[in-house]
Amino acid sequence: MTGEVAKAGRILRAPENFVDSQLALDITSKGLDEQRRGFLRKSFLAAGAALASGTAYGQAAGGDPAILTLPEHSRTLGKPVAANPYGMPSRFEGALQRRESPGLTRVNAASVSFTPLQSLFGIITPSGLHFERHHQGWHDIDPAQHRLMVNGLVRQQKVYTMDDLMRLPSVSRMHFIECGANTAMEWGNVAVPSVQYSHGMLSCSEFTGVPLSVLLDDCGYDKKTARFVLAEGADGSGMTRTISIDRALDDVLVAWGMNGEMLRPENGYPLRLVVPGVQGVSWVKWLRRIEVGDQPYAAKDEAIHYVDAMPDGMYRQYTSIQECKSVITTPSAGQRLLDTGFYNITGLAWSGRGKIKRVDVSTDGGRNWRTARLESPVLSKCLTRFNIDWTWDGAPAVLQARAIDETGYVQPKINELRAVRGTRSIYHNNAIQSWQVAASGEVSNVQVY
Amino acid sequence: MTGEVAKAGRILRAPENFVDSQLALDITSKGLDEQRRGFLRKSFLAAGAALASGTAYGQAAGGDPAILTLPEHSRTLGKPVAANPYGMPSRFEGALQRRESPGLTRVNAASVSFTPLQSLFGIITPSGLHFERHHQGWHDIDPAQHRLMVNGLVRQQKVYTMDDLMRLPSVSRMHFIECGANTAMEWGNVAVPSVQYSHGMLSCSEFTGVPLSVLLDDCGYDKKTARFVLAEGADGSGMTRTISIDRALDDVLVAWGMNGEMLRPENGYPLRLVVPGVQGVSWVKWLRRIEVGDQPYAAKDEAIHYVDAMPDGMYRQYTSIQECKSVITTPSAGQRLLDTGFYNITGLAWSGRGKIKRVDVSTDGGRNWRTARLESPVLSKCLTRFNIDWTWDGAPAVLQARAIDETGYVQPKINELRAVRGTRSIYHNNAIQSWQVAASGEVSNVQVY
Numbered sequence: 033m034t035g036e037v038a039k040a041g042r043i044l045r046a047p048e049n050f051v052d053s054q055l056a057l058d059i060t061s062k063g064l065d066e067q068r069r070g071f072l073r074k075s076f077l078a079a080g081a082a083l084a085s086g087t088a089y090g091q092a093a094g095g096d097p098a099i100l101t102l103p104e105h106s107r108t109l110g111k112p113v114a115a116n117p118y119g120m121p122s123r124f125e126g127a128l129q130r131r132e133s134p135g136l137t138r139v140n141a142a143s144v145s146f147t148p149l150q151s152l153f154g155i156i157t158p159s160g161l162h163f164e165r166h167h168q169g170w171h172d173i174d175p176a177q178h179r180l181m182v183n184g185l186v187r188q189q190k191v192y193t194m195d196d197l198m199r200l201p202s203v204s205r206m207h208f209i210e211c212g213a214n215t216a217m218e219w220g221n222v223a224v225p226s227v228q229y230s231h232g233m234l235s236c237s238e239f240t241g242v243p244l245s246v247l248l249d250d251c252g253y254d255k256k257t258a259r260f261v262l263a264e265g266a267d268g269s270g271m272t273r274t275i276s277i278d279r280a281l282d283d284v285l286v287a288w289g290m291n292g293e294m295l296r297p298e299n300g301y302p303l304r305l306v307v308p309g310v311q312g313v314s315w316v317k318w319l320r321r322i323e324v325g326d327q328p329y330a331a332k333d334e335a336i337h338y339v340d341a342m343p344d345g346m347y348r349q350y351t352s353i354q355e356c357k358s359v360i361t362t363p364s365a366g367q368r369l370l371d372t373g374f375y376n377i378t379g380l381a382w383s384g385r386g387k388i389k390r391v392d393v394s395t396d397g398g399r400n401w402r403t404a405r406l407e408s409p410v411l412s413k414c415l416t417r418f419n420i421d422w423t424w425d426g427a428p429a430v431l432q433a434r435a436i437d438e439t440g441y442v443q444p445k446i447n448e449l450r451a452v453r454g455t456r457s458i459y460h461n462n463a464i465q466s467w468q469v470a471a472s473g474e475v476s477n478v479q480v481y
Numbered sequence: 482m483t484g485e486v487a488k489a490g491r492i493l494r495a496p497e498n499f500v501d502s503q504l505a506l507d508i509t510s511k512g513l514d515e516q517r518r519g520f521l522r523k524s525f526l527a528a529g530a531a532l533a534s535g536t537a538y539g540q541a542a543g544g545d546p547a548i549l550t551l552p553e554h555s556r557t558l559g560k561p562v563a564a565n566p567y568g569m570p571s572r573f574e575g576a577l578q579r580r581e582s583p584g585l586t587r588v589n590a591a592s593v594s595f596t597p598l599q600s601l602f603g604i605i606t607p608s609g610l611h612f613e614r615h616h617q618g619w620h621d622i623d624p625a626q627h628r629l630m631v632n633g634l635v636r637q638q639k640v641y642t643m644d645d646l647m648r649l650p651s652v653s654r655m656h657f658i659e660c661g662a663n664t665a666m667e668w669g670n671v672a673v674p675s676v677q678y679s680h681g682m683l684s685c686s687e688f689t690g691v692p693l694s695v696l697l698d699d700c701g702y703d704k705k706t707a708r709f710v711l712a713e714g715a716d717g718s719g720m721t722r723t724i725s726i727d728r729a730l731d732d733v734l735v736a737w738g739m740n741g742e743m744l745r746p747e748n749g750y751p752l753r754l755v756v757p758g759v760q761g762v763s764w765v766k767w768l769r770r771i772e773v774g775d776q777p778y779a780a781k782d783e784a785i786h787y788v789d790a791m792p793d794g795m796y797r798q799y800t801s802i803q804e805c806k807s808v809i810t811t812p813s814a815g816q817r818l819l820d821t822g823f824y825n826i827t828g829l830a831w832s833g834r835g836k837i838k839r840v841d842v843s844t845d846g847g848r849n850w851r852t853a854r855l856e857s858p859v860l861s862k863c864l865t866r867f868n869i870d871w872t873w874d875g876a877p878a879v880l881q882a883r884a885i886d887e888t889g890y891v892q893p894k895i896n897e898l899r900a901v902r903g904t905r906s907i908y909h910n911n912a913i914q915s916w917q918v919a920a921s922g923e924v925s926n927v928q929v930y
Contacts, residue, residue: 103626105767106715110618112589113747117578118570119609122621122750125743129566140561153689153738154653156605160568161742169559172571177552201825204603204856204866240602266555289602291740293610294574298562301571318554376650407653409858417653 141169146232155415157235167269175302184324187252200242208236212311212459223477226366236415240289266320272331273314308413309384343454354384357462358435369473372426383437388416397430429469447481590618595681604864606684616718624751633773636701649691657685661760661908672926675815685864689738715769721780722763757862758833792903803833806911807884818922821875832886837865839885846879878918896930
């Protein structure tokens with residue numbers, strides 16, 4: 033994975049080809065003064081403001097500072113509109129990818145690709161970089177053929193086409209989705225080398241769909257006996273998950289839209305369940321059936337997998353809510369501070385129980401804390417972006433973030449979590465993450481107790 | 482443009498290949514009951530729930546209902562994770578494109594491509610479908626070479642690299658961007674045939690960058706004399722726009738991030754100005770220079786272009802704020818209602834002056850109005866999604882939306898706007914839009930006075 037780490041990038045952001053070039057071309061303040069004087073001396077050569085600002089380019093290109101040249105893109109006709117009817121990132125952003133962690137699973141169709149959190153901004157995850165967790169691979173299903181059945185304890189079972197669904201009252205809401213196994217390696221003291229691999233089973237989108245409650249009402253679910261629903265996917269794994277009827281009637285969506293357009297195939301196109309605050313496995317992709325029942329279904333992926341191993345040898349089932357958590361995304365492990373001075377520490381906070389109330393940041397391993405600035409909007413069961421100023425003096429430092437949600441719950445330290453949960457678990461690790469900054473500027477993943 | 486209209490799609494959403502297939506394969510309620518009985522008769526064949534829900538597929542594929550077959554994607558191993566390190570939409574969404582309006586300009590590098598609003602959900606515009614308006618084409622500029630100069634009435638002029646900028650305190654905010662010429666054709670009674678072409682110079686993203694005020698402070702702008710700034714782009718058009726110092730110090734961003742990742746090349750990568758509430762031309766792309774001055778610059782694109790022709794033969798300059806406006810995106814012109822019954826009317830509202838307070842919807846050409854439901858979050862100078870129930874009885878109808886912003890401003894009717902502005906203008910048409918539903922279900926663009 034070492035090769036991958038390099039690709040995960042350094043400060044200030046990931047694509048390392050970009051940052052490396054910056055090092056080579058960095059213009060210091062001193063250099064800038066030189067430049068400016070040169071610019072003023074030679075300004076009679078400039079026909080106007082456009083040329084003037086071209087000085088920086090002339091130098092960056094290695095040319096004689098006395099020769100003021102405009103870059104080619106300021107002198108030529110560019111590409112036409114709709115050259116890309118569906119646009120793509122810059123050619124300089126090619127290193128920004130979701131990445132598999134080789135060897136994590138035996139079959140790459142039943143594996144994970146991680147979102148490159150270290151290089152993202154704000155709270156919206158670009159759909160092309162949304163993390164993936166498949167149990168039997170993904171398909172690009174024809175929406176004209178796809179159907180959703182609602183059956184079980186209902187007055188009338190129904191089969192809906194996509195057109196049927198998309199005529200119904202729809203809502204749009206922003207929510208995070210996090211795999212229950214996110215940050216799993218940290219349970220066992222395996223400090224994975226970047227935030228992409230430690231926390232990258234986390235994404236956030238604006239979802240659009242019909243409330244599941246509308247469909248349950250439409251089919252006349254039995255209010256006396258209905259206590260659970262089962263959601264089932266159409267992929268080969270036939271993923272099935274139990275959801276309580278209270279939750280199903282609350283804020284669960286049968287969604288087709290993600291970030292303004294149709295879901296991507298890897299994220300369940302044309303239909304997936306959105307279960308705000310709950311671990312990703314319950315957000316059943318390629319959703320084809322909802323069954324209403326009177327007891328939990330104890331499906332394979334809730335009775336055997338996705339259970340919490342406890343220190344006494346027992347397993348907790350049906351622990352689905354993603355508790356309050358946060359992580360600093362920049363600076364983070366695998367990045368490097370280029371020099372001392374001012375940095376903007378930034379990261380993400382979220383809670384499956386509601387809104388984030390506060391995020392504190394420490395740069396000395398948890399001895400002192402300062403409250404970070406939260407970007408708006410702060411939404412329920414959604415990522416919240418935080419920022420805080422930091423001036424690095426060149427001494428080793430340990431960076432931590434600690435989130436508090438609107439219920440008053442405080443994100444725990446790893447030793448606090450282990451005291452209750454032990455170290456045998458895979459799931460639901462929401463401990464405070466520590467990043468160590470070395471005197472060299474290298475940032476690495478450490479565990480601080 | 483007629484061929485283009487077909488591509489703009491019909492109800493419920495655009496890709497017409499999808500909707501057409503739906504027509505061919507529609508399962509009526511009667512058919513469903515038949516299906517269900519068939520399913521129950523044959524259910525001994527089903528090994529479990531997975532097979533059971535496959536009945537719909539067996540029929541949809543045209544097979545004997547007695548033969549229960551699972552679709553191939555439920556029987557096979559799918560594609561691996563990270564098959565697309567940067568994911569793309571489904572192969573079934575190919576018709577969803579930003580499109581040029583042929584003949585609108587003489588050179589396609591100085592033209593427009595429109596966002597397909599009729600097929601989008603929520604408020605976030607997928608970056609691949611963000612509208613384009615270039616004045617001399619677009620380039621994919623190397624961020625390692627790019628520089629931003631701040632000069633003019635400052636204590637120390639400076640040149641910033643991208644790394645310099647990205648270390649500074651950053652903020653993330655969601656804002657709409659609308660071209661001042663959006664909906665221009667409606668001034669002259671030219672009812673363009675779809676909302677993509679009438680309102681598609683409109684997009685909305687989460688932007689991340691450093692407040693311009695931070696850079697102006699960093700360079701020590703002259704508080705006594707500074708009254709305006711000039712923003713200049715690095716493309717061949719050398720786009721330059723004047724912004725008042727009050728606005729520059731308020732909410733303007735020097736942005737590199739859009740929807741979580743770096744700006745797209747067509748949208749100014751690696752740096753653009755974000756001027757919330759102001760027409761798109763001031764959001765200078767490929768931003769390379771900010772000059773602080775004491776008077777407006779009267780640049781070409783503010784003295785001659787982007788001026789409002791008034792009925793008395795005069796022109797208004799520097800009218801930059803996008804006033805309160807809304808439009809129904811579905812159903813909209815070029816779509817077709819497949820049958821009578823329930824529909825979810827949905828659309829977008831926005832104001833350059835702040836938040837949307839209310840959106841009313843009429844289905845009878847403005848005689849009666851009902852208040853629509855606003856999706857959260859409702860943010861300042863950002864798109865707001867509205868939804869409202871409607872049951873179509875099959876009679877002709879005229880659909881309208883009317884937005885009111887937090888200042889109390891009410892979106893005007895087209896005749897109210899013409900009474901003040903005449904019909905010679907190109908810019909700043911924020912009139913109420915009317916869509917006519919014919920008895921056939923066809924939706925078209927009409928002007929209602």
